[in-house]
Amino acid sequence: GQNIDQPTEMTATEGAIVQINCTYQTSGFNGLFWYQQHAGEAPTFLSYNVLDGLEEKGRFSSFLSRSKGYSYLLLKELQMKDSASYLCAVRGMDFNKFYFGSGTKLNVKP
Amino acid sequence: DTEVTQTPKHLVMGMTNKKSLKCEQHMGHRAMYWYKQKAKKPPELMFVYSYEKLSINESVPSRFSPECPNSSLLNLHLHALQPEDSALYLCASSPPSGGQETQYFGPGTRLLVL
Numbered sequence: 007g008q009n010i011d012q013p014t015e016m017t018a019t020e021g022a023i024v025q026i027n028c029t030y031q032t033s034g035f036n037g038l039f040w041y042q043q044h045a046g047e048a049p050t051f052l053s054y055n056v057l058d059g060l061e062e063k064g065r066f067s068s069f070l071s072r073s074k075g076y077s078y079l080l081l082k083e084l085q086m087k088d089s090a091s092y093l094c095a096v097r098g099m100d101f102n103k104f105y106f107g108s109g110t111k112l113n114v115k116p
Numbered sequence: 117d118t119e120v121t122q123t124p125k126h127l128v129m130g131m132t133n134k135k136s137l138k139c140e141q142h143m144g145h146r147a148m149y150w151y152k153q154k155a156k157k158p159p160e161l162m163f164v165y166s167y168e169k170l171s172i173n174e175s176v177p178s179r180f181s182p183e184c185p186n187s188s189l190l191n192l193h194l195h196a197l198q199p200e201d202s203a204l205y206l207c208a209s210s211p212p213s214g215g216q217e218t219q220y221f222g223p224g225t226r227l228l229v230l
Binding site: 039046047048049050051054093100101102103104106107108109111 | 147149156157158159161164166171172204206210212218219220221222223224226
């Protein structure tokens with residue numbers, strides 16, 4: 007079966023840095039995606055990793071280690087609007103199939 | 117146009133009703149998806165259409181019936197639903213080439229079954 011694990015909830019302070027981890031065990035791997043989802047809204051794409059290493063996009067960075075089945079999303083200079091759920095998703099052997107983790111709810115406090 | 121649209125935004129239906137959810141995209145994507153999402157849970161894949169053919173059905177009950185009339189449209193027909201089917205129904209699309217192209221999600225239809 008497919009298994010993707012993330013912490014359920016995290017709290018951080020405005021202006022700080024937070025790292026959200028994701029570990030996965032899937033049959034096949036064709037990329038790992040991070041999405042942001044505000045309550046009651048659709049997920050929006052944040053980042054993509056398929057090779058080992060760090061991808062940086064503004065305040066957001068994502069890291070992948072395929073040998074360890076591990077990724078993290080790093081959010082810098084946290085803002086109140088970053089309070090949301092963050093979903094880790096792995097695309098399997100079938101390019102059309104994405105396996106989602108349960109999501110990490112991030113609370114940013116003043 | 118990088119948008120996936122869904123109608124209606126909200127739907128309330130009784131267990132004997134028949135209704136349909138609609139999804140549309142004009143990005144030339146050839147894969148389209150239906151997901152179901154309960155509160156505080158991740159999206160659960162229901163169906164995938166690839167080049168207008170049903171390629172994945174995740175053992176969804178027959179009271180949900182998908183339809184892909186053309187490459188831009190995706191419908192989900194609902195009949196004799198149960199209260200536990202109340203959820204956010206998300207449509208998504210993606211290009212066929214894979215790579216870093218991700219899925220693009222619509223805003224969802226919030227369904228309440230009474």
